[in-house]
Amino acid sequence: MAEIVKRKEFMTTWHAHARSYLPHWSERKKANLMGSGSSTRAVPPFRAFDLIATPNQALVLLANADHRIGVASICGAQIEFRRHVDFDTVYLQFAGSTLVETEFGEHEMRPGDLMHIPEGIAHRMTGSADALVWFAHAVEPFTHFMSEEDQVSQTEFEVIRHGGPSWHVAPGHEQPQKSGKLRERMICWDDRPQDVTLIERDYDELVGATSTQMREKVSGIRKLRCFDLFKEIAGTSGEPKPVFRSNKLEIKTYNIIGEQFAFHRALRSEEVRIQFRGKAMDMSELGNEEAEPGRVTVIPRGIAHSVVTDPVDDKTFLRLNFYSHLPWSYPTDFTRHYYDSRFEVRTRVLREAAWKQAAE
Helix, strand or coil, X not given: CCCCCEEEEEEECCCCCCCCCCCCEEEEEHHHHCCCCCCCCCCCCEXXXXXXXXXXXXXXXXXXXXXXXXXXXXXXXXXXXXXXXXXXXXXXXXXXXXXXXXXXXXXXXXXXEEEEECCCCEEEEXXXXXXXXXXXXXXXXXXXXXXXXXXXXXXEEEEEEECCCCCCCCCCCCCCCCCCEEEEEEECCCCCCCCCEEEEEEHHHCCCCCCCCCCCCCCCCEEEECCCCCCCCCEECECCCCCEECCCEEEEEECCCCECCCEEEECCCEEEEEEEECCEEEEECCCCEEECCCEEEEECXXXXXXXXXXXXXXXXCXXXXXXXXXXXXXCCCCCCCCCCCEEEEEEEEEECCHHHHHHC
């Protein structure tokens, strides 16, 4: 008789909920936790950047009353600055490079970099032809942040797209205009399609003109190498600490080796899983799906799920997840892929984490 494999399952609620900790553990047959159900709330897995049809297009993929999460191509220099008046902005650089000019100064974004821009801060982006980013716009501000002191290693990534488009920066858009009069577009969360607010400003009164302190220059931008924050293999001794957190939205990263220690059932949050490096099998009660760089899966609340690296001893797995306290709607057709891309992720370790050196 074949051996019946069992797995632990644990439940969690939301960090801001009155019952923020649930000591609920179950033991179930693993086979009954994989593909054992169906749901009208199920979302098919998708290749996020293959949903972008043209260069410099931005798509909102997940939305609710608090935040909108999506992807964009940043191909060349944007002409306008944007001031997100009443919502925070987060960018994850997935591929290529992007120069972000802000009122707090300039920042270069490389694959694996995560940036938080507070509400009300004007910014503009200039990307390489292959620049691809995730973005999140959040009404409730982020209030908890990991810092540069939490970075325990230094890693550089190069992400190469195969099977995608051959986009080129349009002539005249290679570099941003850095003098004279420029246009700023103000954007409010509840703007209607017909609402437009444009302001003319001097460049010198935009980039680097702002500080969090009145008498000295202090930047309000937070930029981290989000895959250099691990203190151990994620999940070996509890849930990893969020990189950024608000009352409604969390951002976490993972570096799992082998199978996750238990299945997870979230009772008050939705989860979107963005594969950055390595391959894996995403297991859930709604079915098993292969994960590879650039591929995305969504887990509705209440659905037990886990993950195992492929192969099981692979050490390259890196993933970024968004967790939402509110359910999402999906304004983009996830089945309409314009390309069939594969992403190759090359890694250069400049400084290994001490905990990893000890483990090896």
